[in-house]
Amino acid sequence: MTIEDERPPTTRGARRTAHELERYERLFAARTRGMRSSAMREMMALTERPEVISLAGGLPDTSTFPPELYARLMAQVAADSTARALQYGPTEGMAAAMECVVQVMAEEGTAVGIEEMIVTTGGQQVIDLVCKTLIDPGDVIVAEAPTYPGAVPTFGAYQADVVQIEMDAHGMPIDALRDTLDRLQREGRRPKFIYTIPNFQNPGGVTMSLERRRELVAMARERELLVLEDNPYGLLRYEGQPLPTLYSLDAANADRDGKSDFVIYLGTFSKILSPGIRLGWAVAPRPVLEKLNLGKQGADLCSSSMTQLFVATYFREHDWRGYLRELRDLYRARRDAMLEALAAHFGEEARWSTPQGGLFVWATLPDYIDTTNLLAQCTNVAFVPGRAAYMDAEGRLGASSMRLNFAGLPEEEIREGIGRIAAMAERPMRVFGTVTKTPRPTKQSAARQRQPEQDAAETGADEGLADVVQLRRGRANR
């Protein structure tokens, strides 16, 4: 047994401790203590095996991109601009790539000019740069609960104090947000920005309603707070009407012509084209954009010229909207396969979101099942345990939930994967039933599961029960 590993040694009193062992520990910055690791991460390493059906990734399916097209586009890049492709580019990004961003944003109903944006190394870099620009240790970030698991280590690394607000079927409840901001103000704490994924939220799968979008931007304006609008999946909508971006709603309220004052917009090519090209972007008010750009200079000078030229060539030479339609058809069918499999395999014990788009379903098992424990038993299937989406130090919130990716795998594998999870969940359900002498509920009908509105209401907390989850900075920060 090796529980002691990674635990830092300490000196206390005049006793001698192992200098050699402290060699690096003494050099590490305080913020590294906010970089959480856990037994869960160890476990995720075990899932990287060929026999494992992984529903854990955040992956789009890149196998749908035609290899001949890729070869042709790269050859075109070489013929047109080998020297530029192999050279550094401007920190803020190449104009040719920015023109593509303008097209994508227009498709989302949001008008922007290239002078309002920077191109970044994936959307993830925007989260990092926004924290770098805005967050001093102890500053507050208000986020949804659950929140994007990939943002959790970034917030931790900047020693942010994250306050999460439990979502309901329509996203973050604005009255809960208002109460939280009021309370923070009374306590003399400084919220710097509100982090939200309004469309098909990762991992919750819910979409913020139009009414709440309007209220959110109005509140940000009233209190002069920034909103980080993370919108990687907006164009991956499989049903229902698209909703306006927070950026466009705030821009409509602004004095300046068509430019938002309080929304930083994060976009990415990862889900509509390829995560391998590592290209995203930020659109932000000018003073914020300038700081982000300075931060990016320090981080990586510029994003890849090669892939920016690839994107520019792709948008010029190919029907990118057509490819997006193909992706939507493919992912819609996969989402349906997952929802059907969940309905077929789980009884009343489980509930799950019915996302109108995006890549993820958020499923919640009975509270006596800890999905981290469940994952440990699953030798041939993987998912992201829910607690990865919460920032509480004890890891108690979200413990019974899991994030399931439906976009990256063919339908048969999705069905098989859900079946394997259900088979593993049998055991804890049996043990609990025996110990507590409670009969098992029956399986719910598949028909019931196909009512999006009703099911959406089952996501996370029930509507009306939305609660503010107050989270201390992880103990690791102390």
Place this chain on the structure above:
Amino acid sequence: MRVTVLQGGRSLERGVSLRSGTHVQEALRRAGHEVLALDPGPELVARLREQVPDAVFVALHGSDGENGTVQGLLELLGIPYTGSGPAACVRATDKALAKHLMGEAGIPTPEFRSFAEESLEGLGLADALGELERSPGYPLVVKPTHGGSALGVKFAADATELPNALVAAFSYDDRVVLERYVKGRDLAVSVLDAAGGPARGLVPIPEPQVLPVVEAIPREQDFYAYESRYEIGMTTFVCPAELPEGIAARAQQLALETYRLLGCHGVARVDLMLAQESEEPTVLETNVVPGLTETSLLPQAADAAGIGFDALVERILQSAFTRG
């Protein structure tokens, strides 16, 4: 000497094992050995036959590496290996067996019950769970019988918390141990066979060396600390522990007795609890393949005893050739 380091594996402690293995490899190379590494899988036997090592250094934590499976395999192949043999591994990693043995030998260990999942339903054990109230009594710590990861270890303050704790523990094992929670200070004592090891023939066997006591101090004092102590950054360590002379000596004596009782060889780490009420150390469990990363407890304790990491690794390597 050609040494193969076994590291990785499929257990929940794979990551830690890989780090232990890397450090061991570096130390062995500095000592001039020819070093190979192996991540066990279906090819293990074939690869060992290709490599033909003079010795195998077992740096596998959890499941196969610690429960005697790999050790039995190495004996079958006739390859010398570090650390305890299959019998000691079985005795140490089965927490119920280890506690029964300690109880019989008069080594203090918290009161406990142990049972199998199948008996819950198959023998109607679920009807008898109320008896736990009386003995061992709450609060209880519920643990999977095997396995060294913190996963599945749950604290149950009272009977209402028992079902969830059982569900968690049974997620990792068919058998669980329900142990009376002892409030107190977390101690660990590592035992290392003497340099040169037990010589054969007429030379008397030197005593194993008992290393200084390490104390693990949770940063937040609550019941959950029992579970969260395994989380990084939530615990600090002090070595040698600041204890009254008699208590440190008593903890070391118990560790040595446990080491001998279980028949450990080469190295082991014994975890104890210094009970707040009685001020007596009590033995929780024994780890036959303790971690060897740069911040692990065993290297810290060795260092406090004046044994550097390279010397520690060499000492453990020698245990491959001193098996009685």
